[in-house]
Amino acid sequence: MPHPRKYPQDLIDAAVSRVHQQRAAGDHRAVTAVAQELNLQRRLVQTWVTGARQAAEASTAAREGPALQRADDADPWEVVLPPGLLWCRLCAQSMTAVMDCDENLVYDCPPGCCRSRLPAVLVVDAIGRAVLRHAPRIVPTTLAHPHSPLTAAACAGRVISRVTAGHTCTDLRITWRPVVTGLVPVNEYVELARSLAASNPAHARELLHAALAAVDPTTAPADPLYADAACILGEVLIRLGHPSAAIRWATYAHHAGTHLHGPAAGTTLTALHTLATAHRLVGHHQRAYHLYRHLAEQLATTAGPEAHRTLAAQASLAVVLHQLGHCARARTLLADTITAHRHAHPGHPASDRMVGHLARMWQHCAEQRHHHPDAG
Structure with missing residues (x-):
């Protein structure tokens, strides 16, 4: 045809x-x-x-x-x-x-x-x-x-x-890639990669690939060590600009963490945040919205509604809402989050970053000549 x-x-x-x-x-x-x-x-x-x-x-x-x-x-x-x-x-x-x-x-x-x-x-x-x-x-x-x-x-x-x-x-x-031998336990590779994730992510990626060489994240059973390594690898791949590759490792880390520790455990929520970030960066905004909303709900229950991580998740949720075209809802949610963050964490630099996101939302709507009813 x-x-x-x-x-x-x-x-x-x-x-x-x-x-x-x-x-x-x-x-x-x-x-x-x-x-x-x-x-x-x-x-x-x-x-x-x-x-x-x-x-x-x-x-x-x-x-x-x-x-x-x-x-x-x-x-x-x-x-x-x-x-x-x-x-x-x-x-x-x-x-x-x-x-x-x-x-x-x-x-x-x-x-x-x-x-x-x-x-x-x-x-x-x-x-x-x-x-x-x-x-x-x-x-x-x-x-x-x-x-x-x-x-x-x-x-x-x-x-x-x-x-x-x-x-x-x-x-x-x-x-x-370097091969993990029996002389060096896998957990040592993972700990070394964790320490290098921020300063030398490329080296950390090599270590994690070696530690996970025998792991297929789509079929591997839940294992605490491999789940930890997969979560770090997802964060490293995002840092290196490869969010698409990070999705499958973060998915495995989140599923394994949920099975091993429960949906509200700290390691599980860390993996959930990594997974949501990867989907957002790739452009899977609808999927990212549901993941960020789930993350914000879990953090509000475990850490409290005014905890920094909870409000940061809400801010990310607002950004995704705006990317989905819900401009008024996004601006209202982000403005409320900024107010709560400034009250609970005065002087925290994240508040300024949130304000920057809000300003870009307004600028984008102005450039696109959107006509939204005022968020009341």
Whole structure:
């Protein structure tokens, strides 16, 4: 079915690319999220994604022949590595997956690099086979094809910190993450990562990936040590600018904390805050709203309605309300929160930050010429 003429091809390509970027980052609701971001119908975006997949499959089959057929018959758009894993040796910049003019998925550098593009299916196949040789245990056996190189490549970020690509698909230099051995207990890695989370988050991430190398957050049972490590990893990934990757670890930490300690425990609420923050930064505003509201309710019960953490959660809730378009409600909630915070915590710098958020809300409404009834 041809695409409606009112949608330019640039928009269709951008939407498809955004969906698969989010899928590569672990977002299983990528089509819905992109549809909401672009204010489009989910069915329309799904049609575009399906069309791109079918075109890529046909092109790959015609150009490559049966030599590259896989037992798992993977979606070509899903034949991608975790974001930020593949780097170019020539320009020392990160390579990203894009569709070329022939509708083939390739890895390309930012503008300015003179290297040729690399076929994604060959790069991913080589890296996946390396994972299966050196660390097959990290590939969850619950997946449909755990022994497929494409499946293994999707998990590569847990044991590989960087892949540097030369001129060809076989000229790859793999940097493996440090392995947690029996000589150093996992809890020592976690404690060291906790101490480095603020000052050296990149090093903390390496330690936490090593500690969690054998953990699949989607299927792992609740474990207090792994839940603690997952929560720290979520915070570190947010600090490093990767909120999409933080969602699955924060989700595991929150679910495990709820199971082990209850929904009102301090560790559980910390994980809940991390999860809400990750969803907000990714743009999942509706999900973030429900998480922040739950967090504020729990903190009001455990810490008190005037505790700093409770009021901070309310302020974040107001920000998300504004992002959802409920401007008047957001301004009223944030103004009331500022008043309560100033009364309970005079001189606290968070009050000024809240005032800054409120000012930006008013400015945004003025710039967009919103006509809201006065919040009474």
